[in-house]
Amino acid sequence: MWEYTDKVKEHFLNPRNVGEIENPDGIGDVGSLSCGDALRLTFRVDENDIITDAKVKTFGCASAIAAGSALTEMMIGKSVDEAAKITNQQIADYLGGLPKEKMHCSVMGHEALEKAIAYYRGTPIEEKEGNVICECFGVTDLEIIKAIRENRLTTVEEVTNFTKAGGGCERCHGDIAKLILETQNQPLPEDKPKLTNIQKLKLIEETIEREIRPSLQLDGGDVELIDVIGNRVLVATRGACSSCKSAPITLKNLVEAKLREFVTPDLVVEEASK
């Protein structure tokens, strides 16, 4: 059984603002019957752009119903501009958190809000722009990249929890993994706080020890950190790796990818000359 917070249970059993506003100023529809959850958000504003009323209809599990209910409470009384700043994480936090497998419910609420505001502003978001990656749930690359960015997702499982992508036949798992890598390798709009050289060195050592060495050692190989010059990481291959033809690929795909994931995205791994 899911461990829902009391707040989720309370919103599920007594959902607020259920229904649909007639002739609304904003309307947003997300999800579908085949997806297993769907939500219709409608709202009304006064002459000062303040949201005076919001209503929601939800098809889905307890956390979907609770997320829709929470969203309406959060937006009423706010200006449209303020409401536009609500994130999916804030919806989840408002409910005291959601089980990680259910985070897509908060994402769905957030999408409905975005769509409803776009409708109000007369700049409707184009339906399903981008390329569909997950065919089971019709999730596009743009939606996946957005979720990865906004929630700093690092695994396929997390992407599934947040967007549902990959939750059906699983054929798109490779594509999702690729999107995660690509998104991580792009400099984030707001970067992590800059590391001092000592911190960086320490983090690189830890990452090699924890994330890289164990899998190399499984194949009888190893890697040793020689030096760090700026963002250049010099390593030497050892054991089976030192005579392995695919060592350069391993350096790129495993060592560099892991260091970029756990330390900073602008690292370049090079083999120190023997």
Added chain:
Amino acid sequence: MKPIYVDNNATTRVADEVFAAMRPYFCEEYGNPSSMHSVGGRIGPKLREARRQVADFLGARPDEIIFTSCGTESDNTAVRAALATNPDKRHIVTSRVEHPAIGSLVSSLTREGYRVTEVPVDSNGCLDMIKLESSLTPDTALVTIMWANNETGVIFPVEKIAEKCRARGITFHTDAVQAAGKLPIDLSGNRIDMLSISGHKLHAPKGVGALYVRKGTKFSPFMIGGHQEKGRRAGTENVPGIIALGQACELAGRRLEEENTRVRALRDRLESELTRLIPDTRVNGTTKERTPNTTNISFANIEGESILLMLNEFGICASSGSACTSGSLEPSHVMRAMGVPFTMAHGSIRFSLSVYNTEEEIDEIIRRLPPIIERLRQLSPFC
């Protein structure tokens, strides 16, 4: 609030008689039957007695019963044994609606080079017998088909399938976890080679199961170690569990008639009343060949988890084939294999009864569920 427990295909309460029988074997009669002293020596006859009880219940001989730790272990043992003893054959036939104890196992075997044919079911959940028969080849090592489906209760004609397999020299195994205690089983009168049962589905505790292996069927052990179970299943015997399983089987034999009369009537009343009182419902699975305790009903345009949690507020414990109850995102493989329309697939609820359910409990469910469905439909944008 005393719960109204109608989730007996998930697990059952331990029967008082069963608990009483196993209880002395924790703190008083705790001996190891392999030991050379009287504390251990007193246990052997009790295990023999339990083995006889299980054998009698299944119409088998005591030496055809191997005790295991659960239904999943029985299934894994049977499949591995069939493959190990037919090393030249690389093909397995099963159904699309098996429990994961078989389903996940055989799909993992494709990575070991086995070919797997998953026989489909029709919209009523009935097995496509023509496809099944045409899929049998000289390369087929094993056919494994469940006796009754856990989600719908639909019964498969395993005795007929066993005949067809025998005629072709193919080993046949059935997962009878959901059938035992609900349908008469007589292995002396059919051609089933191996059969799995699980204790906790028939009022014994969790952690014990049995595998029937017909005398003369080639066998290879799954658990390797000591000489227990005549070398067919190593590991110190779960003495209290085995004694409980023996007792539970005897009890289940005595209660079989009640399951098929009183429990069946309760189930039928629950099903007909709910589908009469609530619009837009669908019973999943044929109502002809079905275990007497199970009904699986879909409610259009709402989601199963919401229904379960609202039922839970009234102490009613059921389960769902919907996605959101399991952490996966798609409806269960059984609903999908049956092609249940997606308006219905997300809102399926399984009620599985036992002899412990009463008329009053069924009345309470019939009273509570219609307003819950109405309320959730008011919330749904599709209604």
